[in-house]
Amino acid sequence: MKKALIKLSILLLFVGIITTSSTKSDFEISKNLDIFASLYKELNQHYVDDLQPGELMKTAIDEMLKSLDPYTVFIPESDIEDLRFMTTGQYGGIGALIQQQDKKILISEPYEGFPAEQSGLRAGDEILEINGKSIKGKTVSEVSDILKGAPSSTVELLIKSPYKEKEQKISIQRKEIKINEIPYSGMVDSKIGYIKLLSFTMNSSSKFKKTFEDLQKENPDMEGLIIDLRSNPGGLLNEAVNLVNIFVDKGITVVQTKGRLKDSNKTYKTLNNAFDKKIRLAVLIDGSSASASEISAGFIQDLDRGIIIGQKSYGKGLVQNVFPLNYNSSVKITVGKYYIPSGRCIQSIDYSKKINGKAVQYSDSSKQKFSTKNGRPVFDAGGILPDISIQPDSLSEIAVSLILKNHIFNFATEYVSKHETIATPDKFGISKSDYNDFINYLEGREYDYKTKSEKKMEELIEAMKEDKYYPSATNEVENLKAKVSHNKQRDLELFEKEISEIISNEIVSRYYYQKGRIIYNLQNDKEVSKAIEILSNPTEYNRILTTK
16 A cells, blocks of 8 residues: 555656646656656665655655755755744744753753743753653754744743752743844944844844934934844845845845746845935945845945945855745745846855866856946955955864863853852953863863864874875974974963953853843954944045945
8 A cells, every 4th residue: 555655646746747847858857757756666665674755755855956056955844934934033932042062952042031031041051851751862953843832832841950959840831932133233332333133034124224213313423334244144035125225215226136937037126215325334244144145235335335344255146935845845946046236146156067066166267347336346256245354363273172062151151150140241251260260160171172283283294294204304393293282271371362252252141142242242343343443434434435
C-alpha cells in the first residue's frame, strides 16, 4: 500500500507539471521527472533499510534548490511560523533568547516587557524542564520550538537560577511577541538625532516616521539624523520604499525589479509627500546590511539625499517571492534583481557561474560605472560602497576566546547576583577592582587561543618546510616562535580596555536590555562620531555630496 501511494503521488506530480508546461523544454522536464520517479521507486523497493519518504524528498528538494542560490528555499508546513516571523517580526512565545552552554539550555536575554522578563526570568537562568518534561539532550532549536505556541496558552518551566538557592516552577502565559524594530532612538548631540532600525518588517516604516516625528517635536533645533542600518538584514521591499519616502517627494522611482517573467518587472515609486526634505542625513551600513537596507542606503546615495558611512554592504540584489504549495508548504523563489535609481544592481555574487561548485564574486573588471543625481561615480555588482569608509575594530583573539567560552557571560551573571543596581548605560563601566575580580574568576578555567602572530608563524614554518629552508634556520625560527607565543596574563593586561568594555556591555544588558547595549556602545562608536562631525558641518556635508 505504501509503495502504491508513493507511485501515485509521484505520478500526480509528474502529470501536474506536464499539464502546466507549454515550452520546448516539456520533453526535458518529462524525461527527468520520469527518471526521478523511477529512481525513487527503486530506492523505496530495494534499499537495505526502511526509508522515510518525507525526509528523503526534502533532502532532494533542498539540494536541488541549493544548487541555484541560497535564497530559493522550500518551506515545509513546520516552518511556516518562521516565515511569518521574517515578514511580520511576530511570533507566539515567551519573549527570550536562549543559548546552549555545556549541554545546558540557558536564558541568554529576556526581551524587556514580555512574558519571560515579566515572570522574573533573567539571563543565566537554566531551563531544566518544560511542561514537566526534561529537555536534557535537546538542541536550542528544539527547545525554542517547544517554547513557542499560541498566544494566551500557558507553558510551565522548571528553572535553576544562579540567583536563587532552590529550583522553581514558573508558569508563563505566552503572548504575541513583536520584535521592536527600533530598540533605541535619541539625540547623540545637541542637534543630531539617531534612530536604530533592526529590520524592515511590516509597518516598520510607519514606526520609523513616528519616532522621527517625536524626536523633532522634542528637539526643534535638530539639524541632522543618523539612520543606523548596520546588521540590518532587510525585509519587505515596500517598507524600504516607504522609509525613504519620508525624506523625498512622491513620484520618485526608488527601485525597479527585473526578472525572466513579465510580472516580475515592476517599478516602485514613492507615493506620498515628503515629511522632511531638508534635514541632513547620514546612513550607517556594514557588511551585514542587506536587501531592503541596501535599497534604502543606495537610494539615498543615488539621489545625493544623504551620506553613507561605514563598510561595504552585503550585496544582495535578488528579489524573492513566496509561492504556496500543497499541504500548507511554500517555496520562496528568486524571481528577479533589484535596480536602484542610478541604474545599478547591487548583487555581488554571481550564482549562475560557479568554480568548484561555489558561486563567485563579480570581478572588478565586470563592474560598471553609474552616476548619482549630482554626477558622483558609483558602481554596480558589489553592494553599496560608503561615501566615507571606516574600518571596524577587530577583536583580539583572547577576547574572542573569552566570549566563545562564555566566561564573560558567566562573570556577568555572577556580577549581577552581587549588585542590585548599576549606573545608567551612558555612565556605567566596570572598575579596575571589577576587572581584577574577572582575572581571579578565570583561574582554573580554560580559554586557550592562537594569536594572529602565532597563526602566521605556523604558516611561515610550513612554507619554510616545503621550501626546504627550515632545517638551516631551525634555531632562529624557534626563537622567533617563542617570542610571539601568547601569554594569557600579559594579554589580559594588554587588552584590558577592550575586555572591560565587552564585560561592561554584557552587564549593562542585564539591567537595561537591548536598549542599554546600544546606549553603552554609542559612547565609543567611530561611525556615529564621524556622522556627528559631518552632519554638524553643512559645508563639508555638501562638499561630499557634490564632489565628482
